[in-house]
Amino acid sequence: MTTTNPVKPTISIDQIVRVYSGRPGCACGCRGNYREDLASFKRSLAKYSGATAVQTDEGDLDLDGNKFVYWRNDQGTRTYTIYYRYNT
Numbered sequence: 001m002t003t004t005n006p007v008k009p010t011i012s013i014d015q016i017v018r019v020y021s022g023r024p025g026c027a028c029g030c031r032g033n034y035r036e037d038l039a040s041f042k043r044s045l046a047k048y049s050g051a052t053a054v055q056t057d058e059g060d061l062d063l064d065g066n067k068f069v070y071w072r073n074d075q076g077t078r079t080y081t082i083y084y085r086y087n088t
Contacts, residue, residue: 009054009067011045011082016084017066017083018036019040019082019083020035020081022079023078044080051071055070055071056070064083066084067083068081068082
């Protein structure tokens with residue numbers, strides 16, 4: 001179930017395992033990039049801090065068992081996703 005959270009989950013940089021940034025429509029990597037480096041984690045976390053309409057899929061996990069949050073920029077031209085370990 002997709003919900004827009006009025007209270008965003010707290011995510012620390014140590015919990016992040018991967019981030020995605022790309023154009024809306026697909027997240028297979030054809031419209032954007034997955035990254036697993038510290039600089040990308042910091043950049044995504046900074047954008048996440050300023051995001052107002054963050055969505056989560058409650059109870060859904062990615063294939064590696066990580067939770068994720070996602071949002072679009074204000075213009076709706078870019079989608080961001082943070083995959084994170086929620087049990088740490």
